[in-house]
Amino acid sequence: MTPLTLRTRIKICGLTRETDIDAAVAAGADAIGFVLYPKSPRAVIAARAGELARRLPPFVTPVLLFVNATPDEIATGLAAVPHALLQFHGDETPEACAAPARPYLRAARMAPGLDLLDLAARHPGAQALLLDAPVEGYGGGGKVFDWSLIPSVVPCPVVLSGGLNPANVIDGVMHVRPWAVDVSSGVESAKGIKDAALMHRFCQAVREADARIAAAADAGT
Numbered sequence: 226m227t228p229l230t231l232r233t234r235i236k237i238c239g240l241t242r243e244t245d246i247d248a249a250v251a252a253g254a255d256a257i258g259f260v261l262y263p264k265s266p267r268a269v270i271a272a273r274a275g276e277l278a279r280r281l282p283p284f285v286t287p288v289l290l291f292v293n294a295t296p297d298e299i300a301t302g303l304a305a306v307p308h309a310l311l312q313f314h315g316d317e318t319p320e321a322c323a324a325p326a327r328p329y330l331r332a333a334r335m336a337p338g339l340d341l342l343d344l345a346a347r348h349p350g351a352q353a354l355l356l357d358a359p360v361e362g363y364g365g366g367g368k369v370f371d372w373s374l375i376p377s378v379v380p381c382p383v384v385l386s387g388g389l390n391p392a393n394v395i396d397g398v399m400h401v402r403p404w405a406v407d408v409s410s411g412v413e414s415a416k417g418i419k420d421a422a423l424m425h426r427f428c429q430a431v432r433e434a435d436a437r438i439a440a441a442a443d444a445g446t
């Protein structure tokens with residue numbers, strides 16, 4: 226998807242506790258997602274996202290995830306976490322995603338028939354497309370989608386998501402070569418409760434995939 230990446234970025238999503246933030250950062254996460262969708266079992270309110278985001282060190286990006294939120298709800302989230310990247314995970318139109326005039330990720334539910342190139346064209350302002358499995362409740366369902374649905378060339382960075390875990394993320398990175406990976410369920414002990422050991426293993430597995438890709442490039446294969 227993306228030209229050879231030396232280091233696949235890692236986003237861990239759906240954190241609700243300080244201890245999980247610390248463990249995710251220690252494991253090597255580049256971005257931390259806060260779910261501002263009240264129907265999610267991982268939901269936090271904006272003020273809580275602000276508290277948790279203040280714990281992040283420099284160069285670890287907070288991401289605010291919305292599902293069909295109102296402009297007021299998005300503004301409230303941004304007031305609490307002013308430097309956040311936005312993630313739109315619902316049925317938002319391109320105009321709604323662009324309206325806050327902030328960098329954003331557009332989630333795509335990867336079902337047969339989805340035209341990813343058309344989606345990318347309709348979201349010229351998206352920093353990346355986040356490819357997720359189609360699940361009930363919009364996301365965070367821990368389901369893997371068929372990676373062969375991804376076109377060989379996508380004209381923007383791709384975040385591979387949906388059912389990743391320490392056991393399958395090497396395959397995912399090597400198959401898709403995404404700019405970044407995103408995980409929630411696969412590093413949890415319960416919904417919204419992250420497991421430090423699983424986060425560590427997940428990040429190590431991504432680094433292993435990067436090393437294998439670099440070795441293959443060196444070998445000219």
Ligand SMILES: O=C(O)c1ccccc1NCC(=O)[C@H](O)[C@H](O)COP(=O)(O)O
Nearest residue numbers: 238265363364365366367387388409410
């Ligand atoms: O986490 C949720 O509950 C959620 C609810 C509604 C929309 C999106 C949601 N989460 C999205 C994510 O956590 C990730 O961006 C991604 O989909 C990975 O989820 P998972 O398959 O659980 O690893």
